[in-house]
Amino acid sequence: MSRAWGANGVPALSSGARPDEVRRHNRAALLRRLHVAGPCTRATLAAELGLNRSTIKAVVDGLAESGVVTEAVPVQRSGAGRPSLMVIPDPEAAAVLAVDIRVEQVAMALVGIGGQILGRHSWNLHRATRTPGEVITHIAESAQLLVEEVAVPARGVGVSVPGVVRRADGWVHEAPNLGWRDVALGERLGAVLKLPVQVANDAELGALAEHVRGNARELTDIVYISAERGVGGGVISGGAPLRGTRGYVGELGHIPVRPDGRPCYCGSRGCWETEVGEAALCRALGLPESSARGVIVAELRSLAANPMPGPLDEYVEWLIAGLVGVVNMMAPEMVVLGDLFTALPGPVVDHVRRQVHERSLVSRAIGGTRIEISPLGRDAKLVGAAELAFEPVLGAV
Amino acid sequence: MSRAWGANGVPALSSGARPDEVRRHNRAALLRRLHVAGPCTRATLAAELGLNRSTIKAVVDGLAESGVVTEAVPVQRSGAGRPSLMVIPDPEAAAVLAVDIRVEQVAMALVGIGGQILGRHSWNLHRATRTPGEVITHIAESAQLLVEEVAVPARGVGVSVPGVVRRADGWVHEAPNLGWRDVALGERLGAVLKLPVQVANDAELGALAEHVRGNARELTDIVYISAERGVGGGVISGGAPLRGTRGYVGELGHIPVRPDGRPCYCGSRGCWETEVGEAALCRALGLPESSARGVIVAELRSLAANPMPGPLDEYVEWLIAGLVGVVNMMAPEMVVLGDLFTALPGPVVDHVRRQVHERSLVSRAIGGTRIEISPLGRDAKLVGAAELAFEPVLGAV
The missing domain is CATH 3.30.420.40 (ATPase, nucleotide binding domain)
Structure with missing residues (x-):
């Protein structure tokens, strides 16, 4: 995870790198802005990202061609002149799976660009279903169902766990209230879901959610x-x-x-x-x-x-x-x-x-x-898990 | 203060900047290495800073000409071939004033490159002499004496205060055990000492000292x-x-x-x-x-x-x-x-x-x-205050 989070997490590049790098970088920065702060005009994007309007046009055109954004003429409130087009991300253009493992429940959601929840699924845990094996199996089944229901594929997975987690590989050192110890959660979920999986401590993801969307x-x-x-x-x-x-x-x-x-x-x-x-x-x-x-x-x-x-x-x-x-x-x-x-x-x-x-x-x-x-209430960790999953995904859409 | 402290605080530059910037940057990086980790060979400097030997030679020659370092042939222990010269910083080439304001005492030192204490002075505080005005006057007098005694000028001042301090301008919001509140310490000391003054919380400087020299x-x-x-x-x-x-x-x-x-x-x-x-x-x-x-x-x-x-x-x-x-x-x-x-x-x-x-x-x-x-015991905050003062100084020697 980068040191900086939020709307300004990825500063725009305008020089000093190869043209294709610059394009990819600007595309990710623009998409991150839309993801975090919602639809806005090309003019706002240009001002906030510090890019000129022709660069913004090129990036937006590219994203529109791939169906990631659409453009619309906003309802004009005042002033003359041609209104700047609104750029609206399509939530279904890229989605991630968010998983919030709690002591008594697992909540899952398929979350689209912009943070929109496209589908949800949850189930209660009790002693017998709280083992890592049972939870992993159930997550895999629910992921399948969610993706079929919404008909949007997931590009990555973020998981919230109430315990001490090693971020590099999603190793759960100890999750005492779950009764888990030394669980290779990231690796095992990655193997069954065939997607990049990131795991983090639940409170850290709560803080991320409040910082990005609270x-x-x-x-x-x-x-x-x-x-x-x-x-x-x-x-x-x-x-x-x-x-x-x-x-x-x-x-x-x-x-x-x-x-x-x-x-x-x-x-x-x-x-x-x-x-x-x-x-x-x-x-x-x-x-x-x-x-x-x-x-x-x-x-x-x-x-x-x-x-x-x-x-x-x-x-x-x-x-x-x-x-x-x-x-x-x-x-x-x-x-x-x-x-x-x-x-x-x-x-x-x-x-x-x-x-x-x-x-x-x-x-x-x-x-x-x-x-x-x-x-954000009870959803904070789920929202944080989605943001965790989105970080690498937005750069690759 | 930069985000990174210690020997690797200033990475060497080798390309991508103007030649005079590169020279100044490399000079500061090399001096910082010598300041923090002590004398070492040109070969070690080259390896640690990631610079080639001719660049190291140019920087060392420049520093030797200004009298900031000397070079010496080390006693050879083994192997054939010409030994790499030891580069030794001269503590008196650049010194700073460190001030540790404690509740019952003020300790001051003139500290040279490499952290060597060139001279010390301290006095006890009691109710009447603990006012900001008294302390500032006494610091100015002691600074004068120390500099005369050691015959080395100070290039900057670092001050440790047991209280809540605004780093940007050395404003002491509150130092309850001193009975101080809202004291423009940085500004007032700067005015009497005619030197750049930096003020920080004592415990933060203790941590810095342990990190750099402990x-x-x-x-x-x-x-x-x-x-x-x-x-x-x-x-x-x-x-x-x-x-x-x-x-x-x-x-x-x-x-x-x-x-x-x-x-x-x-x-x-x-x-x-x-x-x-x-x-x-x-x-x-x-x-x-x-x-x-x-x-x-x-x-x-x-x-x-x-x-x-x-x-x-x-x-x-x-x-x-x-x-x-x-x-x-x-x-x-x-x-x-x-x-x-x-x-x-x-x-x-x-x-x-x-x-x-x-x-x-x-x-x-x-x-x-x-x-x-x-x-470092009782000297930790004094050592930290010296490091605080050295940070801007090493880049300008």
Whole structure:
């Protein structure tokens, strides 16, 4: 993955390389712009990519000939003169498979250029169907069905896994909540799907999704935190994903927040995950720990209009503690709360915002870290997996 | 500061630029290699910089003419043939002023190429002399004295401050343990010293020093943590300093580790700093909180050969908690413990190493984060300040 993500990920080339390289490069840059930011006029493309109109015309004509884009005359609102043609990518011209492997469910989608979901498929996991072999077989079958249903072939695959993943070859070192360890997921999926497969940590893909298609599109320093069974976090720093030794990303769910908290499978106790994950939220709400998502969300909705102080007080305290740590360590412009956190009542989120700001030296120094609810909700990791798959594909359409 | 630090910070150019640019670039790259890694043969320079021997000869001859390097025939150990000449930088050919502003002391040094300290000066601070105006005046006087004493002019200044600093102009947003807020330190020092001044956070400079001259020279992902009055941390990720929004670095000393800990001036309580800073160590040792450094170190030395379990148990627990958080978040190859932490008894450090590994999922995933005592000790930030000042200087010698 390149260091830079988003609309400006691939700067246009205009000189200094061979003509065919320049053409390919400009084509990919233009397609990436359309993919990320949607249809726009030739004039806008020229301005944003820093290319002259004749170059834009040549690239667009080429893409139109291959059926990747169409052009249309926009409805004119004002002014005289010939309107600039709108360039509209065809979602079906190039699609990828996105796979979000969660603890209780696998969600898949066939996603077209521009991020449009062309088809979806999902199934629940339980103990017997959660093995790597079963999951891989089911993914292969569903991929076949999806592609037949939509009648658009996939050109690549992106997979989100809640665990520690080696990006180079999609090796899953450990996905504790799935019970997986040392799974050659990238290689095995590639063998059955006969497509290039990329695998990444779920929270990292959540951060990518928020950066490309969420509220954090214009920002370079963000943290995405989400809870389902586990708690994970992805960091984008200076516009690029933060990675550590040999490309492994950190595990924000395992920062210690509560010294007398519950033992965690990781060998520590009172991890952020044990204190603010799904089970902890169930305990706070007086629900059984394995309650269905719908039950948890309904219970949150049934709370008083302003439930603080109330049953969530202690839960929220651990959420704040972890957020203060993350903000003080990373100095992000925005923290995006994803997945289960999106169901937290508004007044609770407001309380969290105020407290994190009051208790974080760094938030005050940088003029305030914004804390926002993910607009992508449960789809964030699926959207991120699609973007992961699109990165090499857009250069080759 | 460039994204890449260390010996390979400036790759050699051999084509594609104007001849005078190429010469200047190669000269800076060669000088940086000598500065960071010390004297070496022309053959080594050629191999490491990827330049042919005639180019190396031209650059070295130019530097020798200006007196920046000398050449010598090395003592020959084996083999026949003419030996490659050793190229030795002259420390006095270009020097910088390094300033380490600490809570109780300011340390200054005039540092030559290669990192050699040519002269030193320091003075203690107390309430009346800790104001920005007093400190700036004293720095200017000491700079004058140092330069006269050593008879080598300074070409730039690097300053380490224990606080939140805006790198672009050396604005100190807040240095709480100094009692400073909104100080235009870079501008004011530049005006009195008539030299380019760069200011950075102390922990960031500690990380830079360990990366350029400490144990972490070959590593790309490291965290430096140090304690004096406050606790600070600097992160190098992918070979470059980790910064957040608008270049501000995080404040690792303010991650919450102990929910029932002491209130911190930052608005939170039980910060890493309040639990493992100098005052906390004094409390653990049964000393008054404002004990002199020498008294603290003597007390640590007087502990039993293996003082765990013992008086440090609880202190060490908070040290471990913070380290587990940092390792899980950043996935570093090495954590370097600096300053006051270097006085911790060996068995205590061994215990910390084992516990962090056992309690950190990420340490295990990446094959073990090394936890090391800083070889630079109390000088780390001063060394880092010199490197900060050298960065622009080496390109202009």
